[in-house]
Amino acid sequence: MILEVSGIRKSFGKAEILRGIDFGMDRGEVLSIIGSSGSGKTTLLRCLNFLETPDAGRIAVNGETLFDAASPTRDSAKVLRRKRLHFGLVFQNFNLFPQYTAFENVTLANLLLAKDTDAYRQNKAAVIGGIEEEAHRLLKQMGLSDRENNYPHQLSGGQCQRVAIARALALKPDILCFDEPTSALDPELTGEVLKVIRELADQRMTMIIVTHEMAFARDVSSHVIFMDNGIICEQGTPDQVFGHPQEERTRQFLQSFIQ
Amino acid sequence: MTPEQWSIVFNALNVGFLQTLRLFFVTLIGAIPLGLLIMLARRSSFRPLSWLTQGLTWIIRGSPLMIQLLILYYGPGLAFDWHPWGGGEAGRFSAAATAFIINYAFYFAEIYRGGIASIPAGQEEAGLVLGMTRTQIFFKVKLLQMVKAILPPMSNEVITLVKDTSLSRIIALQEIIWAGQKFLKGSSGISASILPLLCTVVYYLIFNGLLTILLTRLEKQLSYFR
Ligand SMILES: Nc1ncnc2c1ncn2[C@@H]1O[C@H](COP(=O)(O)OP(=O)(O)OP(=O)(O)O)[C@@H](O)[C@H]1O
Ligand SMILES: [Mg+2]
Numbered sequence: 001m002i003l004e005v006s007g008i009r010k011s012f013g014k015a016e017i018l019r020g021i022d023f024g025m026d027r028g029e030v031l032s033i034i035g036s037s038g039s040g041k042t043t044l045l046r047c048l049n050f051l052e053t054p055d056a057g058r059i060a061v062n063g064e065t066l067f068d069a070a071s072p073t074r075d076s077a078k079v080l081r082r083k084r085l086h087f088g089l090v091f092q093n094f095n096l097f098p099q100y101t102a103f104e105n106v107t108l109a110n111l112l113l114a115k116d117t118d119a120y121r122q123n124k125a126a127v128i129g130g131i132e133e134e135a136h137r138l139l140k141q142m143g144l145s146d147r148e149n150n151y152p153h154q155l156s157g158g159q160c161q162r163v164a165i166a167r168a169l170a171l172k173p174d175i176l177c178f179d180e181p182t183s184a185l186d187p188e189l190t191g192e193v194l195k196v197i198r199e200l201a202d203q204r205m206t207m208i209i210v211t212h213e214m215a216f217a218r219d220v221s222s223h224v225i226f227m228d229n230g231i232i233c234e235q236g237t238p239d240q241v242f243g244h245p246q247e248e249r250t251r252q253f254l255q256s257f258i259q
Numbered sequence: 260m261t262p263e264q265w266s267i268v269f270n271a272l273n274v275g276f277l278q279t280l281r282l283f284f285v286t287l288i289g290a291i292p293l294g295l296l297i298m299l300a301r302r303s304s305f306r307p308l309s310w311l312t313q314g315l316t317w318i319i320r321g322s323p324l325m326i327q328l329l330i331l332y333y334g335p336g337l338a339f340d341w342h343p344w345g346g347g348e349a350g351r352f353s354a355a356a357t358a359f360i361i362n363y364a365f366y367f368a369e370i371y372r373g374g375i376a377s378i379p380a381g382q383e384e385a386g387l388v389l390g391m392t393r394t395q396i397f398f399k400v401k402l403l404q405m406v407k408a409i410l411p412p413m414s415n416e417v418i419t420l421v422k423d424t425s426l427s428r429i430i431a432l433q434e435i436i437w438a439g440q441k442f443l444k445g446s447s448g449i450s451a452s453i454l455p456l457l458c459t460v461v462y463y464l465i466f467n468g469l470l471t472i473l474l475t476r477l478e479k480q481l482s483y484f485r
Contacts, residue, residue, distance in 0.1 A: 049388050081390045089388040095381035099403050099484040108399065109389035153485040171389060 001063075002027045002206055003175055008057035010043055017043045019230035021057070025175070025223070028204035032217035032238075035227035036253055041210040044227070045177045048208070049089045050080060061086045061174055088173030092180045094160040096152040102163045103148040106135040106170050113171075131170075138166040142196055158189035162196055169200075176200070178209045194220075214257050218242045226250045260449060267447050268455045275438025276462050278348075282355055282424045282434065287417070289360035294367030298375075301368060312368075319365040324358065325426050331358045332430045348433055355427040359420075366416055374409035375401075407481040414474040421467055435459045 003025040010018040017040045025031055033041050046052040048059065050067075059067040066083045075083070096105050110131045114120045120127045139148055142162040152160055161181055168176055181197065182190035194216050200207065201220050211217050217224060217238065224241040226234045226249075234247045245251045260268070301312040319327070332354040335341040344350035378401050386396035425436045439456035442449060 051384055051387065077392060081392070084388060085390045087388070091381060091385065093381060095379070095385035097382065097385070097400050099407075109386075109391055112395050112399070113390055151484050167389070 001025065002029075002061060004058070004060040005048070006058050008044065008047055008054045008059070010040075010047060010052060010054050017230055018047070018054070021227075021230075021232060023225060023232065023235065025206060025208070027206055029206055029222045030201045030220055031208045031223045031225065032221040033208065033210045033225045033227060034212070034214065034217060034241075034253070035225075035233075036256075039227040040230045041227055042179055045089065045179050045208065045210060048175075048177060049087050050084050051089075085171055086174045088168035088171060088176040090161070090164050090168050090176065090178045090181050093184050094152070094157075094164045096160055096164055096167070098152050101149050101151055102139060102144060102155065102159075102166075103132075103135055105152070105163055106138060106167045107131050109167070110134075110170055135166070135170060138169050139163070141199075142166045143192070156189060157185045158192045161185065161193045165193075165196060165200075175206045175208060178207065178211070180210055180212060182211070182213060212257075214242070214254070226253065228253070260452065260454070264447075264449045267449065268442065268458070271438045271441065271447075272435055272455065272458060272462065275433060275435035275459075278352070278432065279421075279424050279434040279462075280466075282352070282359060282427060282432070283421055285356045286359040286363055286420060286424075289356070290363035290367055293360060293364035294371055297364055297368035298371040301372060302375075316365050316369065319362055320369075324362050324423060325429050327362060328355060328358045328426060328430055351427070351430050351432045354430060355432050359424070359427075363416065363420060367413070370409050370412045370416070371405075373412070374405040377408045378404050403481070407484075410474070410478050410481065414471075414478070417474065418467055418470060421463065421470065435462055 001024045005024070006022045008018050008021040009016065021040075021044060023031070033044070035041055043052060047054045054067065054069055056069045057067075058065060058069070066086065096102075097108065100108060111128065114127050114131060117127070136145070136148070139145055142165060144159060144162055144166070147155060147159060147163075150159075152163070155163065161184075165176075165181075178197065182193050185193065190213070194213065197207070197209065198216075198220055209217065209221070219238075221238050224235065224238050225232050226241055226245075226247075228249045234241055234245060234250045240246075241250065242254065245254060297312060297316075300308050301316070303309050303312075332344065332351070335343055344354045382400055382404070383393075383396055386400050387393075391399070424434055427434055428436050428440075431437065436456075436459055439459040442452050442455040445451040
């Protein structure tokens with residue numbers, strides 16, 4: 001298994017937002033997480049990306065325990081950064097860096113990371129060349145070759161989100177997480193973003209997608225989780241969860257989308 | 260007034276304006292970094308330090324700069340028989356510069372704080388998930404956005420500072436208003452005239468005009484992103 005998550009709990013003050021989350025993923029799987037507002041979907045993604053520290057539970061990638069609340073380690077900043085890079089995160093509102101072009105947004109983190117490496121000290125030009133080549137390739141894959149030198153404010157929301165996806169992919173994460181990647185977009189722009197995510201799924205990229213796009217989730221996922229009030233209420237194949245929901249809460253939730 | 264008399268007037272005004280400029284630049288050079296320290300103290304997680312800074316901010320911004328000048332210049336001598344400033348114009352300048360630096364640093368600190376607060380948390384989080392260090396995020400991502408955000412309010416303060424320097428007239432610093440005011444009662448064989456004082460306005464206008472051009476250009480430089 002590429003990812004094992006067990007017993008994740010997280011409270012903010014008195015409110016327990018995650019109340020014990022367990023799931024696993026195989027390489028190349030696409031996991032969709034659905035659920036009503038406030039059910040804890042964003043909080044779960046933030047825990048995986050080390051933006052929040054769970055109060056309890058364990059997270060392991062490729063068999064390596066990255067986080068275990070039962071045996072807390074005081075990771076150095078460097079170790080924490082290395083752990084983080086197993087995951088990528090695409091935000092609802094992109095969070096591109098406004099003072100950098102699309103191309104620079106994609107290369108920035110890699111150029112900074114490369115500076116610590118021996119390869120960079122030995123052959124700087126080759127390392128930089130490799131990073132830039134990869135950025136050109138990714139932006140091309142996102143259909144943005146002609147937008148490389150535009151600043152975020154010169155791009156549409158859909159283009160911004162595709163730059164953000166390229167930026168996350170540039171770091172070669174094992175698992176790429178999306179938090180409602182199309183929720184901030186005008187309806188006519190969601191299609192272009194869903195299309196590139198679908199292409200990534202076809203290339204067997206391991207992904208976790210929090211979304212309210214039910215048709216898309218049903219179509220693209222290999223596995224679906226329905227979260228309700230901080231727990232996994234129901235999970236299974238898209239056909240099981242969307243076609244034959246067992247839980248009353250799941251049925252109610254899906255019903256609200258049909259209307 | 261004869262041309263010779265005008266030349267006396269302008270010599271006096273030039274000397275005064277030089278003092279105005281010195282006070283202006285010394286204040287900026289001192290207050291810009293001091294404001295950064297005050298902002299850090301204000302944001303400190305050590306509560307007493309943050310409270311102390313908030314209290315001082317309230318006092319410094321809530322009371323007239325003129326009073327602060329008077330207290331700083333005359334206070335130590337009258338209250339403790341302590342004379343830190345020394346005599347003469349140099350002493351007056353030290354006192355005035357100190358008061359201005361402290362006063363403006365507290366204003367700048369609040370502007371910096373607003374600049375930092377204006378950057379969405381998502382910028383830091385995006386940097387973190389991309390494996391950047393907090394230092395890299397500050398220098399490579401947040402700093403320029405901060406500078407852009409604080410430039411308009413800082414420009415306002417800078418223009419205000421040019422005019423505020425004339426407050427140091429209250430401790431008889433020989434800046435340009437002091438120089439022009441001499442001629443109100445007649446001086447150096449010139450009969451009483453309002454004209455020299457009116458001329459000081461031209462100095463202010465020209466200098467502030469140049470500053471405005473410079474600051475606008477700086478803002479334009481940063482207008483390539485939003
Ligand atoms: N930093 C925080 N401090 C306090 N409460 C928080 C914090 N972050 C999230 N919460 C609360 O946790 C709950 C779950 O939030 P979360 O964002 O995970 O939900 P979500 O499932 O992503 O919802 P949505 O579909 O609206 O995005 C909400 O009630 C929210 O107010
Ligand atoms: Mg959310």
